[in-house]
Amino acid sequence: MLLRKFSAPKTFYPLAGKLMPWFFWTFAVLGAVGLYWGLVLAPVDAVQGQAYRIMYVHVPSAWMSMMIYTSMTAAAIAALIWRTKVAELWLLCSPALGASFTFITLVTGSLWGKPMWGAYWVWDARLTSELVLLFIYFAILAMKSAIPDRRKAARVMAMITVVGFVNIPIIKFSVDWWTTLHQGDSIFRKGGPSIAPSMLIPLFMTALSFTSYYFWLVLKRIRTMIEKTENERKTA
């Protein structure tokens, strides 16, 4: 019942307005502290030298690219089954942010690949599946632009999102299923993380900062879209 109450745009609009400043400040404070810690205070890596510091932007972006897609899949299921309006709005407002994080992941990964592997790009399973994710985001965004009716667009976007979700476990487990140049899991793995706490804590900070950034902007976009719908209703 509570979920149904908050899934109505009228209730969601003020709630989003109240939550936005919290997400903004979490993003700003944790981002500033995490970056200072990661770029200045964290020690130089014994093997990778300074280049490993790309991790503080690459890893959180990669997590976000998959996390945003997973949240979109949950919204897509709610939109397809119950036609929940807020789920449709979530679906309409998320893919641009997801595509941005996927793009950042690919560019920063490529800049990390050059000093470590000697190449900006290799057709490795992890890199290729992440590139496929970017194309899936583009397909979803193309549907949003192509269909003028927002509710119809959301339904088509939901269908593509659900089908495309198959790529998420492929990205996650690509380093286990195939022999890849990309390194395996070093954080969420059996036996605990293989990264020293002095390097790991700022990574969690930037990851939480990026997550807050996403929630801050997706809520802002949803509020703008609710305002837009209200204007349309008034002028109709």
Place this chain on the structure above:
Amino acid sequence: MVNFPHGFWNMGGFWMYVWPAYAVAFVVMALNVAAAYWPDKDDRNGSGE
């Protein structure tokens, strides 16, 4: 600056690879903030024109 054994201006790959990675991320994230807070005017009023 104990963490920069090669000196601040010659940080073994920092300026070649690390700095551009952060610049790309910063620009893309700033563009997203702009898109959310200053959406296209035609789009904002919902006229579809």
